[in-house]
Amino acid sequence: MNQVIHTLLNHRSIRKFTDRKLSQEQIHTIVKSAQQASTSSNVMAYSIIGVTDQNLKNELYKVSGHTHVKNNAHMLLFCGDLHRINRLANTEDNQQTIDNNLESTEQLIVATIDAALAAQNAAIAAESMGLGICYIGSLRNDIKRVNELLELPGHVIPLFGLVIGYPDHNPEIKPRLPIDSIYHENKYKPFAEQEQFIEAYDNEMRSYYGNRSSNTKLDTWTDQMIRKFSTPTRMDVTPFVKSKNLNKR
Structure with missing residues (x-):
């Protein structure tokens, strides 16, 4: 069994982390790994927001209710993002056509899948470094509040978070x-x-x-x-x- 398969088959969610921080090199490597995920037609219909401000983590904790949202080495928030595409229009007619396309269920699916693929690459990269991760879907408990906290423009929605850090427990698989x-x-x-x-x-x-x-x-x-x-x-x-x-x- 190669190391990649071993990492995949030994995944478990980590919800307790030590106080040790991640280096900027580790963070950039994780994000770059996320960017190398497959993406529909190279649209890259997602954005990743790194949360380093403890006050923001505390506010997100109030939405989620999970302590690992405020106690982690680093947090990534994955957003479905079609805002960039919306802003590329160069004529009024072109803008209307693009807007109509962006409002379709198909493009929401594309953005969600793109973000999920990128996130899983990030998760595997982090785990390969000996780090632990946990996905945070509970940020959608109050999706409007998360949207306000992150100051997201139109055509961008918060999908889920990914907390990362050095494990402080070893749960069963x-x-x-x-x-x-x-x-x-x-x-x-x-x-x-x-x-x-x-x-x-x-x-x-x-x-x-x-x-x-x-x-x-x-x-x-x-x-x-x-x-x-x-x-x-x-x-x-x-x-x-x-x-x-x-x-x-």
């Missing part, structure tokens, strides 16, 4: 769904063919939660998903995205 429930060959498997693998995963997760070194509990993946999707969550994101002139068509 969380099991994933069996490959047979994720990987489909040539056509989608009927759910009935997936159920046995989901049941096996529920048993594995029950054991994982019951035996891990901290925060033990009795739970399964199925129960978690039912709880999660039985309660409307972040329903303000849709109108917010539209207010930024995205996903309107």
Whole structure:
């Protein structure tokens, strides 16, 4: 097994970091690695905002509720960004055509995928340096507040954060769904063919939660998903995205 595969297969989210800071060289290497990710038609429809100001981290913590948002060596915020493209228009007619295209669901998907690919490159680069990372989707708990804090222009939306630092704990690797429930060959498997693998995963997760070194509990993946999707969550994101002139068509 080569080192890249070893790094990928040993990923775990790190939520406790030491006080050791990252060097500017480390930060630039991580961001440059992010930039080398694949991007649709070379649009590069994302921006990365590095958060170094502790007051800003504290405000973002109030949105997220997770202490690692304020206690980390460095934080990257990934934004879907079509503002640059919007500003390239050089005639009024050209501007209207570009605006119409940027408002489509397709371009929102492009921006989201571009940002996610860049972020995963950043995560792998950081982990290859012996650093730990954790994705922060909870910044969308109050997406308008994050938008205000970052002073984002139109056609730019905050998607998620990535906290980085030197690990101060060593959590167990969380099991994933069996490959047979994720990987489909040539056509989608009927759910009935997936159920046995989901049941096996529920048993594995029950054991994982019951035996891990901290925060033990009795739970399964199925129960978690039912709880999660039985309660409307972040329903303000849709109108917010539209207010930024995205996903309107």
